[in-house]
Amino acid sequence: MALPKRIIKETERLLAEPVPGISAVPHEDNLRYFDVEIHGPSQSPYEGEVHFAVRYRWRGIFKLELFLPDDYPMTPPKIRFLTKIFHPNVDKLGRICLDVLKNNWSPALQIRTILLSIQALLGAPNPDDPLAPDVAKSWKENEQAAIATAREWTQKHAVPN
Amino acid sequence: MDSDDDFMSAVSSEDDILPDDSDNDDLSGAEDFDFDDEPDPDLGMSKDIGRKRVAYDISFKVYQPADIQKQQDDLINEVNMILDISKEEAAILLRHFRWNKERLIEDYMDAPPQVLEAAGLAQEPTSLPRLEVKPGFVCDICCEEGPGLASFAIKCGHRYCVDCYRHYLSQKIKEEGEAARIQCPSDGCDLIVDARSLDLLVNPELKERYHELLNRTYVEDKDTLKWCPAPDCQNAIECGVKKKDLDKVVPTVSCLCAHRFCFGCILSDHQPAPCELVKKWLKKCADDSETANWISANTKECPKCNSTIEKNGGCNHMTCRKCKHEFCWMCMGLWSEHGTSWYSCNRFEEKSGTEARDAQAKSRVSLERYLHYYNRYANHEQSARLDKDIYTKTEKKMVQLQKESGMSWIEVQYLNSASQALQTCRQTLMWTYAFAFYLARNNLTEIFEDNQKDLEMAVEGLSEMFEKPVTELADPKLKVEIMDKTSYCNKRRIILLDDTAQNLADGRWTFNVELTGSAPTSGGPSNRR
Ligand SMILES: [Zn+2]
Numbered sequence: 049m050a051l052p053k054r055i056i057k058e059t060e061r062l063l064a065e066p067v068p069g070i071s072a073v074p075h076e077d078n079l080r081y082f083d084v085e086i087h088g089p090s091q092s093p094y095e096g097e098v099h100f101a102v103r104y105r106w107r108g109i110f111k112l113e114l115f116l117p118d119d120y121p122m123t124p125p126k127i128r129f130l131t132k133i134f135h136p137n138v139d140k141l142g143r144i145c146l147d148v149l150k151n152n153w154s155p156a157l158q159i160r161t162i163l164l165s166i167q168a169l170l171g172a173p174n175p176d177d178p179l180a181p182d183v184a185k186s187w188k189e190n191e192q193a194a195i196a197t198a199r200e201w202t203q204k205h206a207v208p209n
Numbered sequence: 210m211d212s213d214d215d216f217m218s219a220v221s222s223e224d225d226i227l228p229d230d231s232d233n234d235d236l237s238g239a240e241d242f243d244f245d246d247e248p249d250p251d252l253g254m255s256k257d258i259g260r261k262r263v264a265y266d267i268s269f270k271v272y273q274p275a276d277i278q279k280q281q282d283d284l285i286n287e288v289n290m291i292l293d294i295s296k297e298e299a300a301i302l303l304r305h306f307r308w309n310k311e312r313l314i315e316d317y318m319d320a321p322p323q324v325l326e327a328a329g330l331a332q333e334p335t336s337l338p339r340l341e342v343k344p345g346f347v348c349d350i351c352c353e354e355g356p357g358l359a360s361f362a363i364k365c366g367h368r369y370c371v372d373c374y375r376h377y378l379s380q381k382i383k384e385e386g387e388a389a390r391i392q393c394p395s396d397g398c399d400l401i402v403d404a405r406s407l408d409l410l411v412n413p414e415l416k417e418r419y420h421e422l423l424n425r426t427y428v429e430d431k432d433t434l435k436w437c438p439a440p441d442c443q444n445a446i447e448c449g450v451k452k453k454d455l456d457k458v459v460p461t462v463s464c465l466c467a468h469r470f471c472f473g474c475i476l477s478d479h480q481p482a483p484c485e486l487v488k489k490w491l492k493k494c495a496d497d498s499e500t501a502n503w504i505s506a507n508t509k510e511c512p513k514c515n516s517t518i519e520k521n522g523g524c525n526h527m528t529c530r531k532c533k534h535e536f537c538w539m540c541m542g543l544w545s546e547h548g549t550s551w552y553s554c555n556r557f558e559e560k561s562g563t564e565a566r567d568a569q570a571k572s573r574v575s576l577e578r579y580l581h582y583y584n585r586y587a588n589h590e591q592s593a594r595l596d597k598d599i600y601t602k603t604e605k606k607m608v609q610l611q612k613e614s615g616m617s618w619i620e621v622q623y624l625n626s627a628s629q630a631l632q633t634c635r636q637t638l639m640w641t642y643a644f645a646f647y648l649a650r651n652n653l654t655e656i657f658e659d660n661q662k663d664l665e666m667a668v669e670g671l672s673e674m675f676e677k678p679v680t681e682l683a684d685p686k687l688k689v690e691i692m693d694k695t696s697y698c699n700k701r702r703i704i705l706l707d708d709t710a711q712n713l714a715d716g717r718w719t720f721n722v723e724l725t726g727s728a729p730t731s732g733g734p735s736n737r738r
């Protein structure tokens with residue numbers, strides 16, 4: 049099946065005008081399958097490490113896979129975290145609880161807007177609408193400790209290579 | 210509990226054979242029945258001498274698809290005239306107000322623009338929806354452009370090509386089961402696609418599904434309406450019983466398709482137990498299923514000679530093939546004792562306090578108590594299924610017998626009625642045990658258990674007759690006996706239900722659990738989308 053014009057246009061734009069802190073690159077052999085990287089937003093536990101003294105700094109980089117199903121854009125893209133992450137709205141398998149990926153999907157939304165929403169979700173976890181109940185619980189009971197864990201996981205798993 | 214579902218469906222399909230009017234017909238006899246009397250086989254034969262309303266009777270109405278459509282049309286027409294807006298808009302507004310016409314009219318009179326906006330209707334007067342070809346148009350969904358590309362937009366002006374719009378609507382209707390609240394495809398625009406726009410865009414098949422779904426929202430939006438949960442049934446039932454009444458009444462309704470279910474929780478008929486107890490009981494059974502499962506196994510050992518005995522009919526009167534020992538399948542006690550008035554197979558004898566002093570003994574007693582009730586509950590459930598199997602077999606033989614003995618189809622229907630009564634009574638008996646499990650011990654409970662025992666004995670008697678070989682079933686004497694026993698069973702059931710329902714309505718039962726008064730409904734309408 050030929051690639052729909054919509055997907056071609058979106059891909060072209062993603063490559064030509066990338067969103068800061070986000071990259072999405074299609075596989076050569078399957079143009080519906082994207083390797084995605086999202087930088088943890090600053091001021092969030094997914095930000096990574098900043099060492100002012102040695103002027104060394106790295107960002108948490110989270111890898112995701114994105115797949116455009118046959119009926120895209122009528123149905124939302126399928127997205128999953130590949131990097132382990134401690135977040136109330138992401139489960140063990142990396143699946144994401146995000147309204148625009150479900151009920152609030154609109155065919156007028158794009159890969160770009162969805163990835164931005166995910167980045168925003170990293171900056172603003174929502175433990176009241178959890179996908180990982182245990183994470184959400186610890187988030188609600190002791191936010192400081194949960195944030196520390198999220199930071200720890202970021203250092204362990206979201207390190208750039 | 211898996212077996213539960215099996216049972217429910219078994220009953221509903223059995224119900225198809227004969228609408229369950231039988232118990233109402235027999236009501237007359239209930240009035241002059243004396244509890245202390247020995248069963249009087251003639252009771253069943255006295256027919257309809259004026260109907261008496263029983264406590265568990267609730268009023269309800271069954272609506273077929275055309276009725277449901279008409280109700281909606283009437284409301285839409287009314288609002289269309291009163292508010293002077295188009296029918297499409299009236300429909301959207303009514304759905305937005307969950308079909309509360311009075312509130313809609315009131316709010317609209319107050320502030321039309323706000324109401325229209327909240328319902329996703331823009332304010333300009335309606336112009337007929339149409340497809341347009343706009344120069345320079347590029348579709349944001351498929352990125353197609355070019356001369357002659359037909360496009361469509363609802364009042365918000367978010368324009369997409371016809372193909373995308375169609376595709377979008379079909380996705381919403383077919384895959385997501387949406388109808389009343391399909392919004393404009395644009396992200397964040399909550400304007401609703403009205404029925405007329407939809408009719409313009411989609412094919413007849415999709416249109417039909419759309420209107421079907423719209424009908425569904427009408428029923429689902431109204432608290433007094435519920436879909437009949439029987440598979441493939443399109444009817445809805447109207448009943449005024451509210452959620453808060455569910456600790457006072459068990460609102461059993463029966464659809465034109467013959468399925469009988471509880472309007473409160475849409476489970477199959479669970480009289481006499483109120484919804485909340487049913488929910489508690491089912492949860493308990495599910496939680497304790499492993500402990501309890503062995504109980505409902507199909508094989509047991511003869512209490513005398515220990516040879517394995519398989520239960521293959523609904524009757525609990527077991528006779529060991531090897532040693533001819535007669536015993537009760539439920540309590541394993543002597544069958545000969547079951548006919549006497551002092552024997553109580555149905556009652557759990559509470560152990561004295563001294564026996565249950567330490568915690569371990571207490572928990573054992575509480576498990577024993579639960580198993581006592583569960584055993585009987587599960588047994589009636591299983592027996593109802595076995596009774597049905599027997600009937601299916603008997604039915605075939607009756608066809609044969611019709612040919613051989615010259616009996617007419619009408620003349621063999623008494624077996625149908627008997628089977629029907631067995632099913633219905635066993636379903637009631639089953640729930641009497643769940644009910645009794647939650648009853649505190651007092652006089653009322655003892656009367657209940659007496660009624661339960663009477664019904665149970667009657668049912669076992671009928672069940673036993675029913676198991677006779679086909680050649681004997683054709684005997685006119687047995688036929689009369691079966692007919693008498695059938696109406697006697699139905700009568701005992703009515704007495705038990707009437708009594709229980711009356712006490713429930715009067716708040717006279719004492720339960721050993723806390724009842725909140727409003728049992729949460731178990732998913733019904735929502736999962737029918
Ligand atoms: Zn298009």
Ligand SMILES: [Zn+2]
Pocket residue numbers: 365366367393394395398399400
């Ligand atoms: Zn719009």
Ligand SMILES: [Zn+2]
Pocket residue numbers: 437438439442443444464465466467468
């Ligand atoms: Zn029905």
Ligand SMILES: [Zn+2]
Pocket residue numbers: 471472473474475476479483484487
């Ligand atoms: Zn109920």
Ligand SMILES: [Zn+2]
Pocket residue numbers: 511512513514515516529530531532533534
């Ligand atoms: Zn034996």
Ligand SMILES: [Zn+2]
Pocket residue numbers: 537538539540541542547554
């Ligand atoms: Zn017994």
